[in-house]
Amino acid sequence: MQLIDGKIISEQIKAEIAKEVEEIVKKGGKKPHLAAILVGNDGASETYVAHKVKDCAQVGFTSTLLRFDNSISEEELINEIKKVNANPDIDGLIVQLPVPKHISDNKIIEAIDPAKDVDGFHPINVGRMVIGLPAYVSATPAGIIELLRRYKVPTAGKNCVVIGRSNIVGKPISNLLIQKADVGDATVTICHSRTENLKEVCSKADIIIAALGRAEFVTADMVKEGAVVIDVGITRVESQTTKSGFKLIGDVKFDEVAPKCSFITPVPGGVGPMTRVALLQNTLLASKKVIYK
Numbered sequence: 676m677q678l679i680d681g682k683i684i685s686e687q688i689k690a691e692i693a694k695e696v697e698e699i700v701k702k703g704g705k706k707p708h709l710a711a712i713l714v715g716n717d718g719a720s721e722t723y724v725a726h727k728v729k730d731c732a733q734v735g736f737t738s739t740l741l742r743f744d745n746s747i748s749e750e751e752l753i754n755e756i757k758k759v760n761a762n763p764d765i766d767g768l769i770v771q772l773p774v775p776k777h778i779s780d781n782k783i784i785e786a787i788d789p790a791k792d793v794d795g796f797h798p799i800n801v802g803r804m805v806i807g808l809p810a811y812v813s814a815t816p817a818g819i820i821e822l823l824r825r826y827k828v829p830t831a832g833k834n835c836v837v838i839g840r841s842n843i844v845g846k847p848i849s850n851l852l853i854q855k856a857d858v859g860d861a862t863v864t865i866c867h868s869r870t871e872n873l874k875e876v877c878s879k880a881d882i883i884i885a886a887l888g889r890a891e892f893v894t895a896d897m898v899k900e901g902a903v904v905i906d907v908g909i910t911r912v913e914s915q916t917t918k919s920g921f922k923l924i925g926d927v928k929f930d931e932v933a934p935k936c937s938f939i940t941p942v943p944g945g946v947g948p949m950t951r952v953a954l955l956q957n958t959l960l961a962s963k964k965v966i967y968k
């Protein structure tokens with residue numbers, strides 16, 4: 676069994692990005708610039724955005740955090756997005772989700788200029804990705820593909836089962852894995868809460884991507900000997916053994932599943948750090964105008 680170490684790979688990629696930024700600046704270019712919009716003060720969103728700002732600093736990017744009160748109207752928020760769209764100094768924009776209930780997620784996502792949509796959530800980017808055109812790919816699926824690539828995990832012709840059909844993980848990772856690509860060419864089955872005989876379906880998989888958001892859902896009896904298991908789950912549970920008082924639990928019962936696997940990602944330290952670094956990769960692409968010229 677080989678552990679897929681997202682922490683080490685993400686640090687390698689951050690070093691590669693930092694080196695590239697240094698070279699851009701040396702040649703008189705501008706540092707990549709990410710803007711993040713945060714509405715209200717939801718605890719988890721505060722943490723996620725703080726990580727994004729810290730990650731930017733670590734690789735030499737500029738970041739701008741734009742904070743708005745919970746009471747901001749949808750129209751006002753869309754106006755703020757339009758200002759960022761029109762600002763040539765800003766390369767990438769993310770609006771941290773969820774936004775307050777009186778604001779539509781979809782309208783906010785659609786207000787972002789697709790060329791600055793480094794979260795890859797805009798329907799134009801999703802559509803372009805599905806038909807194999809250059810696009811910003813959302814961070815978690817992009818991070819998973821990068822892990823499979825760097826660990827040389829074979830995917831061509833493999834039977835891959837994705838558990839979960841979310842717009843930001845299940846659907847895009849399924850689409851990426853069926854693309855004609857070096858990490859792709861898989862035969863993909865997407866499972867969800869209405870899937871019948873889930874255990875039987877999973878036990879035939881060469882690769883399982885667990886992205887349903889239920890702690891320790893995938894057990895040893897669902898996993899074939901020699902399978903590759905990618906765990907996207909991050910359920911926060913109280914813990915007396917950590918300083919923060921919390922710990923993260925994946926969607927996979929790691930201790931019993933790992934001995935059966937050829938490769939497995941741990942939680943924490945697997946997909947999570949790769950999700951963070953994928954946003955930096957997209958922001959670098961945005962600053963270099965690679966996707967949209």
Ligand code: GUN
Binds near residue numbers: 769814
């Ligand atoms: N909320 C949870 N994950 C994400 C993410 O990747 N991007 C944004 N914008 N909001 C999120």
